[in-house]
Amino acid sequence: MLKAVRVEQREIAIGKTLNEVDVTKPFDTGLEYGCPARGTWNIAHIGFLVPECHEVFVCAANCLRGVVLTAAEMGTIGQFSTVTIKENNVLDGNMEELLIDGITSIIEKLKTKPKAVLVYTSCIHHFMAVDLGLCYKTLRKRFPKIKFTDCYMNPIMRKSGITPDELMRRQLYTLIDKTDKKDNGINILGNNYPTDETSDLIRLIRKSKFKLRDITYCKKFSEYNDMGKSKINIAYLPVAKKGLDFISRKLDQEALYLPLSYDSEVIKKNMTLLAEKIGVDISKFDFKEEEAMAALRDAKKVIGNTAIAIDYTFTTAPFSLVKLLLDNGFNVKKIFTDSIGEVDIFNEIKEKYAGRDIKVYPTVNVSMRVNERGQKEKYLALGQKAAYFTDTNYFVNEVEGGGHYGFDSIRILAKNMIDAYKKEKDASNLIQKKGLGCGCQL
C-alpha cells in the first residue's frame, strides 16, 4: 500500500568520537526529530500509578491528543478526561472558569467517584498566569471527599528549571497525607517499575525490620496514602532526585539517594549507606558480586566481539554501563544520547578507550532522520532507540533500568544480552508500543 517517500537525502556525518565530544554540549541544538521508539513512559502513564485516580488534562486540542490516546491504548480511558482550551478562552480570559466548570462537570458525570483527581495544566496556563490556586481551592471546596493535585504538561519548561519529567515524579506523591505516626516503613520513590525482589536493594531491605512501600505495589489509594507513614524515602533514578528531596521535606521523612550504577564501588557504597540506615550488618550481606561477574563473562563468551549499541533510555546510568561493558571486553561501538550526565565516568572512558572505534550519536538531531540505519555488521542493541538506529532485531527491550539494581542488575543484564543475541525480536512491533509494561493494547 505505501509507496516510498520521495526524499533523496545524503548521509550527514554526525557521530563523534569520544575525543570529539564536548560534554557540556555534545551536539548542536536545533530542530528536533522524534524517532519511533516509544517505550519510555509519559506523564499520563505515570499518573495512573496512583490507585483509584482520575486524570484530567486541560490543554489545547493538539496537546490533548497524545495523552488521551495514551490512555486509550493502555485501556484506562475510563479514568481519563479532557477539557479543551480554545481561542475564545485565551481571548476572554476565562481560563479559570473553564477549568473549574469543566472538571466539575466531568466529576459529576463519573458513576464511580475517584479518590483523587490529577489535574494536568499546560504551557498555556503558565504563559497566561492562570490563577491555579483559585482553581484548586474551588475544586477542593466543591468536592471535599476527593483529593486534587496539580500536574503539568508543560514541555516548554524542558530547558528551564525542574523538567516536566522530574516534576511529574514529584507531584505523583503530593496526594499523600503527612502523618506524625511513622512506622518502620521505607518507600522507594520515582520508579515506574517495581524493583526486582532479587536485587541487592530489595534483598537488603527484606533483611531489615523495615516494611517496603512503593507506588508500583499499590492497588488501593489507602495503600498509596500509607506511604506517608514511612520513615525513610529512597530514590535511585536521577529523574526522581528532586521529588525525593521535596516529598521527604513535605512529609517529614528521611531522604536517601542511592543512584543507579553498574560500578562495583558505587553499588557497595550505596548498600552500605542503606544498611546503616536500616540497621543491617553489611558485612554479612552477600552481594553476589562474583555471580554477577561470572554471568557477564559467560555473556562475553557467547557474544564475543559483536558490535554493541546503547541508548540513554535503556538505563539512567548509560555511561556507567558502557564502562562496565568495555572493562569486561565487550565491543561497544555506538552510544546514542543527546546529553552527558555522568561527566566523570565519561571522562574516564575517554581516557581509557580514546583509541577505540566508539562513537556517540544524538537521537533528536535532524540528521538522524535521514542517515541510513542499516549496519554492515550484526549489532546487539541495549535499548529501543539503539535498536532503531542500528536497525537490528537483536536487542534488549527495556527502558529506565527495567527495575534492576546492584550486582543483580549486572547478572540480569548478562542473561538478557545472551537471550537478545541468540533470538531475534520484532523491533518494529515492540518498540512502537507506548509505555513499556503499561499494557499497551496494540
Add this chain to the structure above:
Amino acid sequence: MWVPVMKQIQTFTSTYTADVSGVPSALYELGGMSIMHDASGCNSTYNTHDEPRWYGSKSLVFISGLSEMEAIMGDDQKLVDDIVKAAKDLKPRFIAIAGTPIPMITGCDIAANARVIEAETGIPTFGIDTNGMHSYVEGAGEALFAYGKAFIKKDIAKSPSKKVRVNILGATPIDFSVNGQIESIEKFLEQNGFDVISNYALSCNIEKMANAALADVNLVISSVGIKIAEYLLAEFKIPYVIGVPYGKKLKEDIINSLNKAASGESDIIYASDLNEKLKNQGVYIIGESVTSKSLAKAIYYKHGITPIVISGVELGNTFHGDIIKSLKVRENVALEEKDLHIEDEDEIAVAIKGARVVIADPLYKPILSSKTKFAENPHEGFSGRLFRKRIINLVNKF
C-alpha cells in the same frame, strides 16, 4: 446534582487530530520539510498517533523545540536560523511551518518568518496559520492549498482529451488510513474510463501533482480537499464533485456527477446528498462529513435506511479565511440540513439519545446508551493507530 451540558469537555471520548498535525500529514510524501513550531509534545503526538508512515521513512518532519526563554523573549531568530541550517543540510523541495498555542499567544508571525526563510534559502516556504486549537481539516486543507498554489503549473497547455481527467483531493491517512483506499479509488476511476491526473496527497506522484490544472473535474473525498478544490475552481475553473465511491450505486452516482461537472453543468455537485429521502430513522453516523455522508448514502442504497450524519470534526477557519474570498461550498461541506455538526461530547450524547444504531469510531462507544446498537467504523483522525487493523477499505468492501 443537575449537570449542565458543558462544551469543550470530553469525559469519556477522544479528540480529533489537530490542525498542526494535519500539515505534515498532508505534505508527508512531497519531499518537503515540515516544522511544527512547538516545545515538544506535537512531535510524538503526530508521529505516534497521526502518522502511520513514520517508522523507517525519511520524510522530514520536525519540531522547533521552542523553549520558555525563546517564547518570552520573542526569539524568532532561533527558529529562522535552525530551519535555515537544517534546510541547507537536508535540501527539501519546500518548507512548511505550522504554529501551535504558545507561538499564537506570543504573536509569532509564522508567515513573516516563512518569508525570511524563503529569502535566505531560496526554497519555497509556507507559513501555515495553525495554532493547535482546530482540527486537522484546517491544517491539512491549508497545507494542500499552499502546496498546490506553489507547485501547480499555471501555464500548462490543456489539450482536448477523449477521457475525462480527474484529480482526487483530500487524501490523507487521517481519514483513509493506509489500507489501500486511495489506490482503490484511483483504480475505480480508471476502470470507468477516467484519466487520473493526480491525487492530493497519499500514495501520490509529485510530477503528476504539478499537472493538476490539466484536470476537467476534481473529486473531493474529504473536507481536507475543499480548499484546494476551491482554489482550482477559482484559478483554473475546474469544477468538483464531493463524495467517496462506496458501494455500487454511489459509485454510479459519482461517475455520473464527474461527467456532468466536467461537461460544465455545475461547479459543485454533492454526490452524497440524499435530499428529500433523508429522514431521521434513528440511525446515526459520527465522523468526518464527506466520508460519513458517502457512507450514509451507500447504506441507503443497500438497506433503504437514511442515517443522519453528525460531523464531530471542527472546520476551524478554513471556511472563513481571506485567501479564497468567495467560497462556493456549503458551510458544513457535505452535510445536508437534517444532518448535524456537533463537536462537543455532551451535545453529541444528547443528539444520539434514543438512537437505534450508531456507526462511529469505537472510542465513541462510552457515550451510547445501552439500548443503542453500535457498529464500529474506526477513524484514524479520532482513535489514531488503536484500531488501524480494523479499518475497512470501504471502497472495495462495501
